Amino acid sequence: MKLAAVLSAVGLASAHTIFSSLEVGGVNQGLGNGVRVPSYNGPIEDVTSNSLACNGNPNPTSPTNTVINVQAGQNVTAIWRYMLSSTGSAPNDVMDSSHKGPILAYLKKVSDAKTDSGVGNGWFKIQEYGMDSSGVWGTEKVINGQGRHDIRIPACIAPGQYLLRAEMIALHGAGSYPGAQFYMECAQINVIGGTGAKTPPPSACPAPTPEPTPVSKSTSGTLLSPTTSFPDPASSPAKRRNLVRSQERKLATSSKVAGILNPQA
Numbered sequence: 001m002k003l004a005a006v007l008s009a010v011g012l013a014s015a016h017t018i019f020s021s022l023e024v025g026g027v028n029q030g031l032g033n034g035v036r037v038p039s040y041n042g043p044i045e046d047v048t049s050n051s052l053a054c055n056g057n058p059n060p061t062s063p064t065n066t067v068i069n070v071q072a073g074q075n076v077t078a079i080w081r082y083m084l085s086s087t088g089s090a091p092n093d094v095m096d097s098s099h100k101g102p103i104l105a106y107l108k109k110v111s112d113a114k115t116d117s118g119v120g121n122g123w124f125k126i127q128e129y130g131m132d133s134s135g136v137w138g139t140e141k142v143i144n145g146q147g148r149h150d151i152r153i154p155a156c157i158a159p160g161q162y163l164l165r166a167e168m169i170a171l172h173g174a175g176s177y178p179g180a181q182f183y184m185e186c187a188q189i190n191v192i193g194g195t196g197a198k199t200p201p202p203s204a205c206p207a208p209t210p211e212p213t214p215v216s217k218s219t220s221g222t223l224l225s226p227t228t229s230f231p232d233p234a235s236s237p238a239k240r241r242n243l244v245r246s247q248e249r250k251l252a253t254s255s256k257v258a259g260i261l262n263p264q265a
């Protein structure tokens with residue numbers, strides 16, 4: 001391996017990210033306050049791992065006793081930082097620019113947001129933002145937007161406690177499995193003022209209007225269309241792995257994203 005390639009690999013390995021705090025109503029709730037943050041910023045790459053739900057081994061997370069009040073229908077903002085110690089909001093303080101891919105958000109209704117592990121059924125997706133028509137990925141939007149990832153909490157859901165799972169997926173290594181890098185943490189929220197009695201399956205809740213970040217198709221047509229799902233934390237490990245592998249096959253054969261698969265090219 002050439003020296004430049006070695007240095008590049010080291011750079012990528014240390015250029016990850018953490019959803020480190022939640023902003024609600026313009027107020028940052030504090031680092032790790034109501035968000036289960038890990039001490040290390042590495043990704044989950046094994047999609048059969050329970051850590052795909054709310055992170056965890058090999059990145060153990062810290063519990064938090066805070067449950068953050070959020071109004072149903074309100075926008076909240078997941079704040080992503082390169083490391084827990086990163087206080088700036090420049091692109092390098094968020095995530096390395098090589099990390100291109102979709103951003104997503106999920107909710108899960110729980111009886112106690114402080115103690116529920118998040119593993120298993122009940123997750124529903126409330127956002128998936130892939131690549132826009134100019135070829136700009138969701139992660140680029142966050143990297144170049146001070147680490148801010150806006151998420152609309154649906155108005156129609158039942159009041160009560162939820163886990164809010166914000167996720168960014170980096171595809172630069174996704175030409176083979178494992179390779180896609182899944183970054184996620186879970187916030188503990190208490191939704192108040194919800195107009196519905198639903199803890200909806202994905203289609204039961206009307207799409208929030210306006211979408212905080214519109215879902216877009218990739219220029220390849222199907223890669224990240226709104227109906228193309230990345231592995232859902234609620235689906236079975238085998239199903240998740242098959243999904244990732246099919247995504248990776250599409251990626252590997254898509255000339256449009258070749259530059260992402262091989263950042264040095």
Ligand SMILES: [Cu+2]
Pocket residue numbers: 012013014015016017043099170181
């Ligand atoms: Cu990384």
